[in-house]
Amino acid sequence: MTSFSRIRDQFARFGELREQLRDRWNGDIPLPAVLADFYEQVGPWGATYHENVGPVGITLSETNISFPPLHRLWNLQAGYRWDASNGQRVPEWQENWLVVADQNADPFILDIETGRILHAMHGTGSWDPAEVAPDLPTWAAALAAVGLxxxxxxxxxxxxxxxxxxxxxxxxxxxxxxxxxxxxxAECFLEILEF
Structure with missing residues (x-):
């Protein structure tokens, strides 16, 4: 497994990083430990273009994979965990899924129970994610490799x-x-990224 310090060095090429402590989490479920570690040790923060919006997170170059800052991560669940238009819970979205990044609205999901990273296509009528990495550090290191x-x-x-x-x-x-x-x-990973 790749260390978060190495991933931080790689992610730093894509935008501002900042340590983000667990108390910045505003979700309705507990913040998974691995995700708390990711935000504390890697900390995608990004630029602030408008003061009323704040930092926008980082995007890993041409991969178009975007990571929000921790205080905006719960809002990223809209459209996946709940319907963004009416706030109703999406029935087929599993409780143990948490979107951690997206690529053009296709979510990358942390399966809280297993630690695996899953990927799903939006707009297909149902959520049927497939595993893309065994854990968050491996996934982040793989994304950084392609992004670099x-x-x-x-x-x-x-x-x-x-x-x-x-x-x-x-x-x-x-x-x-x-x-x-x-x-x-590796080939499957590139296909998911449409690379």
Whole structure:
């Protein structure tokens, strides 16, 4: 398992990080210990563009995966745990699921009971998430690996058809194998990210 201090060093390339203590959590369920550790030790904070909004969190480059600051994490549950239009609980959303980040509204979910990270597609009519990582530190390290490839490629990342260039995908795959330990898992991870 990757340490949060290493992940912090990688995440720092994507925006401001700040230690966020557990008392910033405003959810209706207890904050899972691993998530509390993530926010204390990594602490995605982000820039403040409007004072009335506050910090917006960080996005990992071209992956479009966004992490809110801890005090906004409970609000991220709207549209998943409860219907954002009427506040009613979504019946098929399991109590042990907590959205920790999203990619264009597709949630990455911490399964509080198992510690696994799941991913689901929004707009399909039901929530049917699949496992993407065995735990939050592994998942965050894998995301950082792909995000750093994007960041370092900069404007050279995509070809004229707006597809990821093969050499950058190969580099991301290589870095993911180092994190996940398995080429097939790394390939599946890239497919989920549509990379």
């Amino acid at each position: 490839v994007c960041l370092e490629a900069d404007e050279d990342l995509r070809n004229d058809d707006w597809e990821i260039k093969p050499e950058h995908r190969a580099l991301a795959l290589q870095d993911l194998i180092a994190v996940l330990g398995d080429e097939q898992e």
